[in-house]
Each structure stands twice: as structure tokens, then as C-alpha cells.
Amino acid sequence: MKKNVDFSEKHKQIAIIAKALSHPARVYIIEKLISLNDCCTSGEMIGDIPIARSTLSQHLKELKYAGLIQGEIEPPKIKYCINKENWDKAKQIFNELFK
Amino acid sequence: MKKNVDFSEKHKQIAIIAKALSHPARVYIIEKLISLNDCCTSGEMIGDIPIARSTLSQHLKELKYAGLIQGEIEPPKIKYCINKENWDKAKQIFNELFK
DNA sequence: AAATTATTTCGTAATTTTGCGAAATATCAA
């Protein structure tokens, strides 16, 4: 006997973005990329935060999965950048919520 | 051997608020209270979402703990309301992030 | 080919989150 209701798509979407921003490491990454207004490697981030490289890598992966960032390979480095399109969508959704 | 760095207070604060909003049930609760521009009991919420009463209660507790809502006892009901002061703070912080 | 550099993936452990139903709590009505 299941209830004939579900969370709305909008509420799910907000939750997904909020979840992506629900760890200080991920907030740091996003703010870094925004404030630089440029891309950045994980090696350039690791010195600022108290976690291991492999853990940082996991957080980058999550942000990528959520669509908020993207990685550009530039051997032997990987430059991470804001995914502007999706970030703008997130912006809209949150500006609406916090209107 | 620990690194001599920590996440900034601001990044931690953003993460805490984002975490509070990282589940569709909690987004639903917040939006409900905002759109009503009024308070609301858990009984008035439960019909709209696919979770048990006890689970809803837990989500309300988390939002209360995060400071985003508050409960006003009006026996035998409890009316939940936005904590306007803290919601406005959250607004500021996120409007800054999504500027 | 071996070493170096930058980063990720793997394996694992500890902790937190999410969820439920049953039982508890508290107030009001009959």
C-alpha cells in the first residue's frame, strides 16, 4: 500500500543541488572556481583544505556528477571549471527559492 | 601529521544550510511554509509526500536543529513556521554565493 | 625504458542518514 504521491521534480532538483553543496570541501571548490573566474587543478586546491588527495578527488567527482563542474584534461593535469550552463540553472532555482 | 588548514567558517555555514535543504522532504516543508506565508502542522503536510509520519517528524527536527524553522505548540497540534531571522540569513549567504 | 608528475580508482572502515512501525506523550472531549 503505497501513497499515491511523490516529491515534485522541482523539490528533487533543489535537493540534488543542495546536496552537492552540503560539504565544506565542495563549497570551497565551487567558490574557488567562481572567485578565480577560471579553471583550476586539484593540485592547486589541495593545499587549502584539510583532506587527502583521494578524498578531494571524490568530491570533485560528485560535483561533476551533479553537473556543477566539468574537467578538462591537459596532461598531465586536469583543469576543473564551473559548468556555466548548469550553474546558471542552479542560480535561477535558488534565487527563486530564496526570493 | 595534520595539515595546518581548515575549511572557512563561511564554507562550513553554507554547507550546513545546504545540507538542511538536501532532501526533497525538507525542501517541500520549507516551500510549503513560504508559499503559505503562514505556519502549518505536520498533519497538514503528510498527505502531500511519500513518507511515514515518523520520518516527517525527523525531517522537521532537522530543519529545527538547523534553525530554519521553529515549532509553536497549540495543543494538540504543533504549528511549524519559518524562522524568519535565520531564513533571511540563509538568503543572504546564498544570494552572495549565487551572485 | 625508467622516472617523474598529476590525479584517480580501489578496498575498507567509521559514521551518518533515511526509513519504518510500535509505543510513548500530551491535551482535550465525552
Next chain:
DNA sequence: TTGATATTTCGCAAAATTACGAAATAATTT
């Protein structure tokens, strides 16, 4: 005082998150 109403707390289980170090990958330099 018994019953009805509204909601929470408890006990538990399943799943997800966070974290680390070791090993793997991939490209370049020596």
C-alpha cells in the same frame, strides 16, 4: 477516566557518505 487526536521518540535496519592510504593510470621527461 476512557477515548480520540496529533505528534514524537525509540529501536532497528539498510543505504549512503566521508575518509584514508595504497595501488593504478596516463602522459611527459630524462
